[in-house]
Amino acid sequence: MRLVNFLVCDDIRNEIGNNHSVMGIYDDSINFAVPIANKGVWPKGNRLGIYIKAKFDSTEEKVRIKKFEVDSILNSNSKKIAEGNIDMGVKTETSGFNLAIVFSQFIFEAAGILRLRIRLLDDSGNEVQVYNSPEDIKIGETIM
Numbered sequence: 001m002r003l004v005n006f007l008v009c010d011d012i013r014n015e016i017g018n019n020h021s022v023m024g025i026y027d028d029s030i031n032f033a034v035p036i037a038n039k040g041v042w043p044k045g046n047r048l049g050i051y052i053k054a055k056f057d058s059t060e061e062k063v064r065i066k067k068f069e070v071d072s073i074l075n076s077n078s079k080k081i082a083e084g085n086i087d088m089g090v091k092t093e094t095s096g097f098n099l100a101i102v103f104s105q106f107i108f109e110a111a112g113i114l115r116l117r118i119r120l121l122d123d124s125g126n127e128v129q130v131y132n133s134p135e136d137i138k139i140g141e142t143i144m
Contacts, residue, residue: 020051
């Protein structure tokens, strides 16, 4: 299986025709604009989207992968933030999957380095594949 996209953004919208619009893609940092009185006050909340697109290399992979888990790793502290099923249904032409997750209020516990990870699992919960976000994201503050 190969990872095609792993995007971190502000929002993901479902469009007509089963398309997605990805808004406000983050590169390598998320900065909170805060007044000086709130500098260093954590946690902070913000809308956050994660868009993942993967392609299967074989029919075996397509049949085997049934579930996913998404973890956030902030300053080496790991926390499961999403989980669910990946249902390929009866479509034999399906060559991969898109996963669009939006948190209306994602809580950032502290400043530091954030990495996101998706774990693809079989029916029994055994790990089949793991992908990390391609870049570390620096979580910080800017005085407004």
